[in-house]
Amino acid sequence: MNSKNCLIATYFIATVISSVAADISGKVTLKGTPPKEIVVQLDPLCGKLHSADSKVTTRHFVVGQSGELADVFVYLKSEGLSNAPKPTGQTAVLDQKSCLYHPYILGLQTGQTLVVKNSDPVLHNVHPSPVVDGNKEQNKAQLPKGPDLKFIFEMEEVLLKFKCDIHPWMFAYVGVLSHPYYSVTDKSGAYTIKNVPPGKYTLIALHRKSGKPLSQAITLGENGLAANFTIDAPEPLK
Ligand SMILES: [Cu+2]
Known part of the structure; x- marks a missing residue:
């Protein structure tokens, strides 16, 4: 192979390697009973934007029938991702x-x-x-x-x-x-982090009102990965 062809081959291999990417997806579930939400006292102008019989509350725990937990920020720790797009x-x-x-x-x-x-x-x-x-x-x-x-x-x-x-x-x-490798759980507790290059990472799930973030060490291959989290509801205040 001459040097020009060698350069083209190297470029081609590098392009193929960098284009391999996979998704990380899963579900986050809340275990236990969340604290009651607090009813928000709207002012008259904002009150008019809601129907009279609806109560606006805080949105600390948005939980489904089986504990599906929304609004969890799921992301990769940034270590080793300095070359991220x-x-x-x-x-x-x-x-x-x-x-x-x-x-x-x-x-x-x-x-x-x-x-x-x-x-x-x-x-x-x-x-x-x-x-x-x-x-x-x-x-x-x-x-x-x-x-x-x-x-x-x-x-x-x-x-x-x-x-x-x-x-x-x-x-x-x-x-x-x-880096762009993050997601937020929807109402079914599901999240997907797309197009992540294969590698070893720390995956973190953070719910704002549930204390410490949870983390998992993961090894992502070309076929993607499923990773679920269960978050404990905070202890009720005594
Ligand atoms: Cu405002």
Whole structure:
């Protein structure tokens, strides 16, 4: 093989290797009875956006009939992932609807744009409150159905709190990671982390109100992997 062909072959092999990727998926279940949610006292403007007979509560434990636990942030520990792909230009979206943030928990990559929308006929105040140096605290008013706001964070922070200073019940939490390998469980407790290169990792499941995150050492092959977690409900306060 001459040097030119050798170079082409090397490029081809490198491309094939880097294109092998697999999914990590599974379910998260809550064991035990979650604490009762607290009814939120809305102000009159936000109250009008909900039907009179519906009660708005905190969203700490969103649990299905068989313990399926939503809003668990499942992600890979960043060790060994310094060569992970950078954000592709696709944005993440956080919306304000009926005076609540949607979603409640979401993931974001460092350097990726988070678009915050206001779908409400109500003024909101978007106040990301990071605690990690290098992530900027900001506080921006957003007019009723006003233009989108955009935020970028440069440092990992799990979880970074968003709040609204006008409506003290409004919170969202953003898992900011330096790589794109994260997911949030849906109402069936299911998550999928897509297109991960094969390797050894630490997989972490974090539910904001359940104490310590759980972790599993995993070895991901080309065929993907299933990994489930069971999270204990916190002990009731005595
Ligand atoms: Cu608000």
